[in-house]
Structure formats: C-alpha cells, structure tokens
Amino acid sequence: MVTASTSLPSQGPPPGYTRFERARILGARALQISLGAPMLVELPPELVDPVTIAEMEFSQGVIPITVRRGGETPAGGLALKM
Numbered sequence: 001m002v003t004a005s006t007s008l009p010s011q012g013p014p015p016g017y018t019r020f021e022r023a024r025i026l027g028a029r030a031l032q033i034s035l036g037a038p039m040l041v042e043l044p045p046e047l048v049d050p051v052t053i054a055e056m057e058f059s060q061g062v063i064p065i066t067v068r069r070g071g072e073t074p075a076g077g078l079a080l081k082m
Helices: 019-034 050-060
Strands: none
Touching (some): 019 050
8 A cells, every 4th residue: 555644644544434334435535536526635646546545545534524324313313213
C-alpha cells in the first residue's frame, strides 16, 4: 500500500464498521473521486486509482460519510416496524 504524508492529523479508521459497510463507503467514495471530487489527503502524483485513494482516506479516517443502521431514527430512538 502506498503511504502519503498529510497535513491532517491521522485519526485512523472509525471502529465498528462491518465489512459490508466498509465496502459501501469505499465504493461510494471511489465513485465520487472518479467523478472529480477533491481528494482529502495529499497524494503522490503517480497515484491515480480512485479505489486506492479511497482506501487511503478511509485508513486516515477523513471520509465524510456516515452510516445509519436499520432500526435507528434521526432522533436516536428505535423505529418500530408494524
């Protein structure tokens, strides 16, 4: 894996994501990058693969994507399904 120095503090990946949530976050961020979104970390000029860039951003904890799991409401309570 390619490492890059950054001026942002390294926070590390957020704990508690399942492999499916991680895959969804990385896929969504890689799509954003491939469509021209700005990179959130400093990169070497030869690095152009959106998936690798998304993985670097995820490992540094700078991707601004949140996960809402089933059963949660925006107010923090549980949603009842009838």
